[in-house]
Amino acid sequence: MITKSIDGGKILKRDSKELKESGLKYCPSCRKILPVSTFGRITARGGTSAHLCFSCMREYQNRLYGAHRTRRALQRKTFKNELVALLGGECCRCGYGEFVSGLDFHHVGEDSKFDVLSQMLSKHTTGREKALAEADKCALLCRCCHSALHAQ
Numbered sequence: 001m002i003t004k005s006i007d008g009g010k011i012l013k014r015d016s017k018e019l020k021e022s023g024l025k026y027c028p029s030c031r032k033i034l035p036v037s038t039f040g041r042i043t044a045r046g047g048t049s050a051h052l053c054f055s056c057m058r059e060y061q062n063r064l065y066g067a068h069r070t071r072r073a074l075q076r077k078t079f080k081n082e083l084v085a086l087l088g089g090e091c092c093r094c095g096y097g098e099f100v101s102g103l104d105f106h107h108v109g110e111d112s113k114f115d116v117l118s119q120m121l122s123k124h125t126t127g128r129e130k131a132l133a134e135a136d137k138c139a140l141l142c143r144c145c146h147s148a149l150h151a152q
Helices: 017-021 054-086 117-122 128-135 143-151
Strands: 002-004 011-013 024-027 032-035 039-042 048-053 103-107 138-142
Touching (some): 017 024, 024 048, 039 054, 054 117, 054 128, 103 117, 103 143, 138 143
Antiparallel strands (some): 002 011, 024 032, 039 048, 103 138
16 A cells, blocks of 8 residues: 655655654554654553554544443442432431432441442442442431531
């Protein structure tokens, strides 16, 4: 394949020796010959440059991991809704229960605390059973009552 260079229109082959010596590299995604500085470095391969330029690599990662982030956020939200329903669905001090995002988990006995429940919801490694066992040690409080309790 023959591609036009960005520096004055000299025609170079995509994998030619002249291309490598002139500090340029071909990106197969955007099909452009670009300076090597627009490609990331891969230290695991001895510091060689990546096969995609920065902008193409960013688009690739967003496509690849964007759906995963959305799916994990939905899983966390669904699991928090289940835990809130398990603990009564409203603040145990004032009765607030309009929005689930306004409710916090307060550990009743700080000495029996294994981990912070909100962090357990976002970790991939924490099992559902451990999070449910930790929720049994908690009281459900709204943000206002929770901060007031810790201020005392």
